Amino acid sequence: MKLNSILSFFAPKDAVFISLLKDTAVVLVDAATLLERLFSTEDDDEQSKKLCALIKVEEVKGDKNTGKIFKALNKVFITPFDREDIHALADGMDDVIDAINRSSQKVLLYAPKMLPEYTLQLSSIVKQGAEEVQKAINELTAMRRNDQSIRIHCKEIKRLEEAADVVYEEGIISLFHGELGAVEIIKLKEIIQELEKSMNKINSVGKVLKVIIVKYA
Amino acid sequence: MKLNSILSFFAPKDAVFISLLKDTAVVLVDAATLLERLFSTEDDDEQSKKLCALIKVEEVKGDKNTGKIFKALNKVFITPFDREDIHALADGMDDVIDAINRSSQKVLLYAPKMLPEYTLQLSSIVKQGAEEVQKAINELTAMRRNDQSIRIHCKEIKRLEEAADVVYEEGIISLFHGELGAVEIIKLKEIIQELEKSMNKINSVGKVLKVIIVKYA
Amino acid sequence: MKLNSILSFFAPKDAVFISLLKDTAVVLVDAATLLERLFSTEDDDEQSKKLCALIKVEEVKGDKNTGKIFKALNKVFITPFDREDIHALADGMDDVIDAINRSSQKVLLYAPKMLPEYTLQLSSIVKQGAEEVQKAINELTAMRRNDQSIRIHCKEIKRLEEAADVVYEEGIISLFHGELGAVEIIKLKEIIQELEKSMNKINSVGKVLKVIIVKYA
Numbered sequence: 001m002k003l004n005s006i007l008s009f010f011a012p013k014d015a016v017f018i019s020l021l022k023d024t025a026v027v028l029v030d031a032a033t034l035l036e037r038l039f040s041t042e043d044d045d046e047q048s049k050k051l052c053a054l055i056k057v058e059e060v061k062g063d064k065n066t067g068k069i070f071k072a073l074n075k076v077f078i079t080p081f082d083r084e085d086i087h088a089l090a091d092g093m094d095d096v097i098d099a100i101n102r103s104s105q106k107v108l109l110y111a112p113k114m115l116p117e118y119t120l121q122l123s124s125i126v127k128q129g130a131e132e133v134q135k136a137i138n139e140l141t142a143m144r145r146n147d148q149s150i151r152i153h154c155k156e157i158k159r160l161e162e163a164a165d166v167v168y169e170e171g172i173i174s175l176f177h178g179e180l181g182a183v184e185i186i187k188l189k190e191i192i193q194e195l196e197k198s199m200n201k202i203n204s205v206g207k208v209l210k211v212i213i214v215k216y217a
Numbered sequence: 218m219k220l221n222s223i224l225s226f227f228a229p230k231d232a233v234f235i236s237l238l239k240d241t242a243v244v245l246v247d248a249a250t251l252l253e254r255l256f257s258t259e260d261d262d263e264q265s266k267k268l269c270a271l272i273k274v275e276e277v278k279g280d281k282n283t284g285k286i287f288k289a290l291n292k293v294f295i296t297p298f299d300r301e302d303i304h305a306l307a308d309g310m311d312d313v314i315d316a317i318n319r320s321s322q323k324v325l326l327y328a329p330k331m332l333p334e335y336t337l338q339l340s341s342i343v344k345q346g347a348e349e350v351q352k353a354i355n356e357l358t359a360m361r362r363n364d365q366s367i368r369i370h371c372k373e374i375k376r377l378e379e380a381a382d383v384v385y386e387e388g389i390i391s392l393f394h395g396e397l398g399a400v401e402i403i404k405l406k407e408i409i410q411e412l413e414k415s416m417n418k419i420n421s422v423g424k425v426l427k428v429i430i431v432k433y434a
Numbered sequence: 435m436k437l438n439s440i441l442s443f444f445a446p447k448d449a450v451f452i453s454l455l456k457d458t459a460v461v462l463v464d465a466a467t468l469l470e471r472l473f474s475t476e477d478d479d480e481q482s483k484k485l486c487a488l489i490k491v492e493e494v495k496g497d498k499n500t501g502k503i504f505k506a507l508n509k510v511f512i513t514p515f516d517r518e519d520i521h522a523l524a525d526g527m528d529d530v531i532d533a534i535n536r537s538s539q540k541v542l543l544y545a546p547k548m549l550p551e552y553t554l555q556l557s558s559i560v561k562q563g564a565e566e567v568q569k570a571i572n573e574l575t576a577m578r579r580n581d582q583s584i585r586i587h588c589k590e591i592k593r594l595e596e597a598a599d600v601v602y603e604e605g606i607i608s609l610f611h612g613e614l615g616a617v618e619i620i621k622l623k624e625i626i627q628e629l630e631k632s633m634n635k636i637n638s639v640g641k642v643l644k645v646i647i648v649k650y651a
Contacts, residue, residue, distance in 0.1 A: 074432050109389045172543045182399035182616035186406070189620070215508050291649050326606045399616035403623070 016072060017086050018140050024065045024093045025134040031058040031100045032123075032130035035198075038104055039115055039123040052108045059101040066094045085212050092205040093133065099198040100126065106194055110187035118171035119188070122195040125164045129202035132156045136209050143216055150213055157206035164199040168192060233289060234303050235357050241282045241310045242351040248275035248317045249340075249347035252415075255321055256332055256340040269321045276318040283311045302429050309422040310350065316415040317343065323411055327404035335388035336405070339412040342381045346419035349373045353426050360433055367430055374423035381416040385409060450506060451520050452574050458499045458527045459568040465492040465534045466557075466564035469632075472538055473549055473557040482542065489538045496531040500524050519646050526639040527567065533632040534560065540628055544621035552605035553622070556629040559598045563636035566590045570643050577650055584647055591640035598633040602626060 038051040069090040073083055103123070107115070136153035139146035171192050175185055255268040286307040290300055320340075324332070353370040356363035388409050392402055472485040503524040507517055537557070541549070570587040573580035605626045609619055 070428060071431055074428070105386075109386055110393060169539075169543055176544060176617065176621070182620065183393065183402060185617060185620060186399065186402060187393070211504060211508070214505055287645060288648055291645070322603075326603055327610060400610065400619060403616065403619060404610070 014082070015141070016076075017069065018137075020065060020069045020072065021086070021089055021093075021137050021140070022134075024062060024069070024090060024097075025137040027058050027062045027065060028093050028097055028100075029127075029130045029134050031055050031062070031097050032127040032198075034058065035100050035104055036120075036123045036127040038107060039120040042115075049108065052104045055101055055104045059097055062094055062097040066090050085208065085215070088208045089137070089205065089212075092201065092208055096130065096133075096198060096201040096205065099194060099201050103191065103194040103198055106187075106191050110190060112184055112187040112191065115191075116171065116174070116188065118167050118174070119191060119195060121167045122164055122171070122192065122199070125160050125167065126195060126198045126202065129157055129160045129164075129199055132160065133202060133205050133209075136206075140212075143213070147213060150209060154206045154210045154213070157203060161199055161203040161206075164196060168196045231299070232358070233293075234286065235354075237282060237286045237289065238303070238306055238310075238354050238357070239351075241279060241286070241307060241314075242354040244275050244279045244282060245310050245314055245317075246344075246347045246351050248272050248279070248314050249344040249415075251275065252317050252321055253337075253340045253344040255324060256337040259332075266325065269325045272318055272321045276314055279311055279314040283307050302425065302432070305425045306354070306422065306429075309418065309425055313347065313350075313415060313418040313422060316411060316418050320408065320411040320415055323404075323408050327407060329401055329404040329408065332408075333388065333391070333405065335384050335391070336408060336412065338384045339381055339388070339409065339416070342377050342384065343412060343415045343419065346374055346377045346381075346416055349377065350419060350422050350426075353423075357429075360430070364430060367426060371423045371427045371430070374420060378416055378420040378423075381413060385413045448516070449575070450510075451503065452571075454499060454503045454506065455520070455523055455527075455571050455574070456568075458496060458503070458524060458531075459571040461492050461496045461499060462527050462531055462534075463561075463564045463568050465489050465496070465531050466561040466632075468492065469534050469538055470554075470557045470561040472541060473554040476549075486538045486542045489535050493531055493535040496528055500528045519642065519649070522642045523571070523639065523646075526635065526642055530564065530567075530632060530635040530639065533628060533635050537625065537628040537632055540621075540625050544624060546618055546621040546625065549625075550605065550608070550622065552601050552608070553625060553629065555601045556598055556605070556626065556633070559594050559601065560629060560632045560636065563591055563594045563598075563633055566594065567636060567639050567643075570640075574646075577647070581647060584643060588640045588644045588647070591637060595633055595637040595640075598630060602630045 034051050034055045038048060038055070041047050041051065069086065073086060132153045136150045136157075139150050139153075143150070172189070175188055175192070180188070251268050251272045255265060255272070258264050258268065286303065290303060349370045353367045353374075356367050356370075360367070389406070392405055392409070397405070468485050468489045472482060472489070475481050475485065503520065507520060566587045570584045570591075573584050573587075577584070606623070609622055609626070614622070
């Protein structure tokens with residue numbers, strides 16, 4: 001029998017944490033959806049600024065929520081294993097939201113002449129990844145019943161991460177083999193790298209979810 | 218009653234850790250002060266080299282001190298919560314010192330033709346942030362009494378981090394909209410990013426301090 | 435007497451972990467050896483692609499092995515101190531392998547016109563560092579007996595990291611003072627930085643090893 005499962009996610013006091021994690025997942029999906037819209041917005045500076053401002057609002061919301069989770073973790077007695085996992089999930093989602101915010105800030109600050117198709121593709125993969133994270137988080141409430149389903153979301157996240165890698169690589173190659181000047185290359189390289197980092201951070205959340213499934217379900 | 222407060226920072230054996238953390242805070246402020254001087258030093262290569270060498274000396278001192286703290290943490294029995302927090306403070310200050318060292322190394326290695334005003338402004342904010350960290354660390358000895366005061370330092374760190382963000386953003390915009398060639402842009406972008414990272418790392422220390430206040434004070 | 439030494443690395447169940455850590459160390463050395471070959475391969479695109487693909491294979495192997503270690507850590511009861519150290523070693527070696535993989539991917543994607551001598555030197559230092567890590571890991575089985583020997587490997591890692599720093603600095607200076615265009619500078623800077631990161635990550639593993647020696651030996 002597993003030692004950890006005694007004080008597992010099923011205890012009533014853990015409901016608080018799952019509820020807070022769900023709140024963060026909503027922020028994550030909202031930020032990722034705005035990011036995809038930002039990369040779909042062509043040549044409309046006003047609209048781009050608005051979207052970046054909205055993403056920043058989500059980032060602040062995410063920060064506050066993570067703060068709430070950490071405070072709550074310090075108030076209840078909880079096994080170190082549970083503490084560690086909830087902490088890792090909250091921290092992980094926060095990292096994704098931060099990377100999404102940095103991606104959008106870089107679009108605003110660097111103001112590249114155009115956003116190539118592969119940046120839109122990457123942002124779209126990030127959005128799909130965020131949605132998979134949310135679905136998995138929503139199923140933590142009844143983790144043992146949803147065991148298989150959470151595993152499927154984790155696999156999908158892994159698949160999306162590999163898809164992002166392919167687009168990223170094609171993007172970098174086309175960036176350096178095109179007609180662009182060095183300054184445009186600098187700008188777009190930073191933006192693509194930040195988008196790829198966003199997806200990497202989603203993948204890290206996926207790995208945490210997989211570990212949790214192995215431990216408790 | 219909070220479980221953690223039984224073996225709180227007030228125990229005599231913890232005095233050792235606070236003393237070691239104070240040592241690291243001195244190194245941090247010294248390094249940050251040298252960094253600000255480096256960015257104020259105009260067109261004096263010899264002086265710049267000296268300042269970078271002095272910062273490197275601080276970085277080595279910081280490393281040794283962090284090593285001492287980790288060794289000491291392994292020798293005494295201490296609650297995991299305390300361990301974690303002391304570790305995070307030591308590690309966090311070490312990260313700031315490393316980022317300060319990297320900032321100065323990049324000035325030396327990249328040798329940009331000039332250091333724009335906003336790089337000096339950023340280094341100055343980093344120095345102020347380091348001083349706030351030191352003040353907060355110095356007040357850990359009587360944490361419950363200094364509760365409010367530590368909170369004020371944390372707020373000031375947060376404010377400085379937001380101020381650094383504004384300067385950073387203006388810096389990046391002016392960098393890409395100026396007359397500079399691509400190579401100068403590459404150099405200055407690296408330097409500004411490292412300065413911003415230094416301030417981010419200070420902010421991370423601020424967050425750890427806030428968590429500690431919530432837990433023990 | 436040290437509390438931790440009761441359930442130290444010498445317990446039979448820990449043999450499993452040392453064996454898994456040894457497996458990861460093999461992957462690490464294999465990846466680093468391929469990396470050195472990649473930087474020695476001149477003007478042979480087909481060969482370079484093959485080597486990058488082989489490094490990617492190692493990276494996947496490393497990931498799987500780290501997954502195994504984390505799963506195994508969750509199945510046995512083990513003191514938090516041991517857990518933490520094994521986790522840090524596995525994670526640390528995984529970080530090195532990831533950085534090696536990214537270094538090779540950047541050679542492939544960025545396809546710089548030539549790889550300067552200092553990139554080969556750096557990759558060679560990374561390989562030597564990986565070998566020192568492996569030697570130290572292999573001696574964990576009889577840690578108390580091998581105490582001094584592991585210390586020597588840690589010192590050698592530290593020395594290699596400092597050697598890499600010198601080559602890195604000379605590389606950056608020659609990069610910016612040469613005849614290269616901005617685009618080539620961007621490409622090579624990314625590659626050198628990733629190589630230096632690989633060595634930094636090896637140094638982090640060295641630090642973990644040193645902490646373990648202090649705690650248990």
